[in-house]
Amino acid sequence: MEFLIRNFDSTHADPDVDRIGCRKRGMCDAEMPDGHIWGSSEGLPKFVIIKCPEISERPELELRKIWRDNFDYEIVATRPAQGEFDVRVFETAQGLSSQNLMIGAKLTKVRDYLLQWGCSNFAAESNGGSFTFALWNAVRSPRFWEVSASVLSSMSFTLNSYSGATGIGNITVTVPEETESEKIAQQIKWVNHKITQNGGTVMETAYPAFTFTINRADVLTKFRADVKHRTERTYMYQQHRINSTVMDQAEDAGGVLELTKAELIAAMRNMAAE
């Protein structure tokens, strides 16, 4: 493979934008097969090309990998009778020197999203926070149904039964009644989808009421995946870059440098390990 490596820094006055959005010297912009004929502007002074014939697959080194959040969860306590979990959420891709902890504005965004799932008792920690997730609150939350608060306020919910032993709740949701048959069909389709998407099973449809069962563990799983998916963000434009020593060598060599795979790996700075 041949790698097109940037030879200059872009900068932004906002340090967060600079880190997330700005390319820096040593970052990889393109990976091409051996023998690729590069463009007339894909060389010095803006770029250098590093050739590594030992590498044949484009993603092998993950030179272009984004440093992205990677949240994880820990169940701190379970209260089956109430259908509640106490949960910790935290950042695992925080970096060796804790550059990317879940704190500050990032933690606030995650907290706000958790609130949309009906979570409560949120408490900040040094990396993330703890909160209570309850089945009954979750199924009545705007995020479960993906509707605004005003739409949600026009829906009503009844908890028909809940078993602390199995963790299964039986719930009836009643939606605002439509009069057009096509609108009714659409509404039924969407409500069914939201229930099944979040791990539930529709037991009875007596429009505008829908009765479904849902297991506290299943909705917790769906909730965790959704929070990860919706709130994780890029921390750094790329996690790796070629170190300045090798970049200088490439410049001195006229803009093209051939390395062994071992040399290339040794030349890669892992920003998360610094």
Next chain:
Amino acid sequence: MAAKTVAVTNHGAWSASHAYVLADTVTNDTLKVYKCITAGTSAGSGGPTGTGADITDGGAHWEYKETVGAGYTTLNAALSGESANLVTGTCLLTINKYSFEDTTDANTGAGYTVNSSYYIKITSPTSERHAGIWNTGKSRHKKTGGGTWAVMISVQAAYTVVEWQQFEINTPDGSVIAVGIAVTYCKFCNNIVRGVGLTTDMTFEVDAIVVYAGYAQNTVIYRNIIYDFTTYSSNPSFGAIASSSYGTDATGICFLNNTVFNCAVGLSYHSTLTVTGCIEKNNYCGGAQYQDFYTSGPAVTTAKNISSDATSPDGASYRGKTAYSSYFLDYANRDFHLKSTDTVLKDAGDNLGSPYDIDIDGVAVTGTWDIGADEYVAAGAIIEQEGFRFRNDDGSESAATWKANQDTNITLAADTAFRLRFLLKATGNPDSIDAQAEARVKPSGGAFGAWEKIN
């Protein structure tokens, strides 16, 4: 500097003794772009020069296309290499993508300084553009695989324009175009965006165009054709979505004259709390697994949106339009040009003015607007003269006898009347053109007289 154009070609700088194939593009002779029009091996030195339409280079022949300020082989490299303060440089940066498949994910990055006059325009020269239907011979981008939220084109620079491109994605979780935090005033128009091989059991959604509401404001998505974003087992895929994970507001995010087909959800304003200046007009959404149109927050300003299901925000008369084969030339093969006989989408839209009046074929709208990305224009015709034949003036128009064989000149006695038939061969739609026949006579030893209309 008022403008800079850079080229993205599949081959970079011209190379000696190289086997080029048809439609390969290179730069040579001080950043002139050439396109291969005859495949062959290039000469041992030199390469194409000048601005000719057929330049010989060893066994290869080239057509000059344009002279540019820089040459790259991926869109991403162009975006990286040109990062600059375009405002102080008074530079409108045009990135001309030529006809090849670019498989490198691209990102504008945040290294640009832009304003409404000096910004990034990602486009293609006219000859390299699709004509409203997927074309593997034109400029295109492809993404397969990838991890969480894999993005094909990340837009982090305000005012960015992406137009006349073809995007294809097959990844289990991601999007084609994602507009990032605090990025404003972008335009995405006249693109074809398609999912390929997206199955209904993928983990997460794959969206065509995502604009983050609450951050990316005043962005307009118009005249695009978007289809086959079908994943929905967990989160449904969206054709185009003004999205907010955090339930914030949306300002000026508009969907205009798009054709969206066979997506889990077609066009969506998603999880927004307040909506200001958002407009959704003249769109056709059909065949959605869940909803053609979806708004989970307050209503936007809408008009003339047609759906195949019950979700058009514009009333019952705009809903349930599922006769796809009567609207489109060949929807099964994803040709969404309107049929001449269509009576649902044709002449049913609002006039939205410039710049939204250039349709997916590059044709300016005249008359009443149609709904969707295409504006129906009656097909023209190619007329070729096939022959002529003289006849005697000895009967009626239908009964007159032949005077000679076809394409044979004749000699006539003085004061002899004759008839003449000529054959015109039309390709296309001859009903779409008007013609009149004229003739003039050159007397022996004299000059041609005036043209006279033949009645």
